[in-house]
Amino acid sequence: MIPAAFEYYRPTDLSGVIAILQEHGDDARVMAGGHSLIPMMKLRMAEVPHLIDMQDVAGLTGITIGDTITIGAMTTQAEIIDHAGLAEAAPIMREAALQIADPQVRYMGTVGGNVANGDPGNDMPGLMQCLDAEFTLVGPDGERSVKARDFYEAAYMTDREDEEVLTAVSFAKPAGGYAYEKQKRKIGDYATAAAAVQLVKDGGTCASASIAMTNLSDTPIYSDAAGAALTGTSVDADAVKAAVAAMLGDIDPVEDNRGPVAFKRHVAGVILARAIERAWSRA
Numbered sequence: 001m002i003p004a005a006f007e008y009y010r011p012t013d014l015s016g017v018i019a020i021l022q023e024h025g026d027d028a029r030v031m032a033g034g035h036s037l038i039p040m041m042k043l044r045m046a047e048v049p050h051l052i053d054m055q056d057v058a059g060l061t062g063i064t065i066g067d068t069i070t071i072g073a074m075t076t077q078a079e080i081i082d083h084a085g086l087a088e089a090a091p092i093m094r095e096a097a098l099q100i101a102d103p104q105v106r107y108m109g110t111v112g113g114n115v116a117n118g119d120p121g122n123d124m125p126g127l128m129q130c131l132d133a134e135f136t137l138v139g140p141d142g143e144r145s146v147k148a149r150d151f152y153e154a155a156y157m158t159d160r161e162d163e164e165v166l167t168a169v170s171f172a173k174p175a176g177g178y179a180y181e182k183q184k185r186k187i188g189d190y191a192t193a194a195a196a197v198q199l200v201k202d203g204g205t206c207a208s209a210s211i212a213m214t215n216l217s218d219t220p221i222y223s224d225a226a227g228a229a230l231t232g233t234s235v236d237a238d239a240v241k242a243a244v245a246a247m248l249g250d251i252d253p254v255e256d257n258r259g260p261v262a263f264k265r266h267v268a269g270v271i272l273a274r275a276i277e278r279a280w281s282r283a
């Protein structure tokens, strides 16, 4: 299919993007890597009369490493994978990015597009919940910051206003062991279930645990209860079981071409247990 006709814009600065968004409201959409938006336009699931390509907009790329890590919205998944400093400071980012789609998609797909899209199947939103990230949004009224854990409202519905652009994601340098574990039907596929886990070990005890899952509800799921089930334990079999049970209480998968609800719940449990065990072995 080919998309419906649209006007194409290629501004070079953020104020130019925001001006077009203000002029056309809901009829305008920004495009980052285009690897979610263009397929939706071709399938006629999205109609975008005014398409704003952000490839030439200055100041939206780059990765800054410190106690806080900041990644510009237009940074691609391939750039995340290739960044040695990020791989050392937040290795879960690389582990997760390597499991997104395939190299062709990752050369174009951006972190900003992945988190702004609102598709429950995208991997970065769950990861951002695990890392307790903040998203920077810039609009006509200036800049604001939203916690990833407060950003997602329903499938494709987020806290972002039509006239706002997501410019960066940032999070505290994560501590402890990590794992991003994903079950998919084949290479390049979206998750049947995926888990992002960060665990801090103090002696033989889990001092803190942050756990989120992907594609098991219409938003990514951060489970406080799953983390609490591990905290203060030695992450033995009973604690892992309790964390899985807590997460199963928080997810709400629906039947689709990745399987019926019972299968998805089973896969979620297996994937989460694997992720916890791997994160603990690295903690």
Ligand SMILES: Cc1cc2nc3c(=O)[nH]c(=O)nc-3n(C[C@H](O)[C@H](O)[C@H](O)COP(=O)(O)OP(=O)(O)OC[C@H]3O[C@@H](n4cnc5c(N)ncnc54)[C@H](O)[C@@H]3O)c2cc1C
Pocket: 029, 030, 031, 032, 033, 034, 035, 036, 037, 038, 039, 073, 074, 099, 100, 101, 102, 105, 108, 109, 110, 111, 112, 113, 114, 116, 117, 121, 122, 123, 124, 160, 164, 165, 166, 167, 188, 189, 190, 191
């Ligand atoms: C074959 C295939 C397989 C894939 N598999 C996976 C997978 O396994 N896991 C996964 O996570 N993703 C997967 N994807 C999606 C891919 O990672 C996309 O690139 C990504 O979801 C969107 O990033 P993008 O830069 O291409 O955004 P775009 O497609 O350009 O935009 C997506 C949406 O976000 C909005 N948007 C983009 N950037 C901004 C911004 N800075 N501020 C505000 N709004 C913005 C756009 O208006 C649009 O609504 C796959 C894609 C394909 C084609």
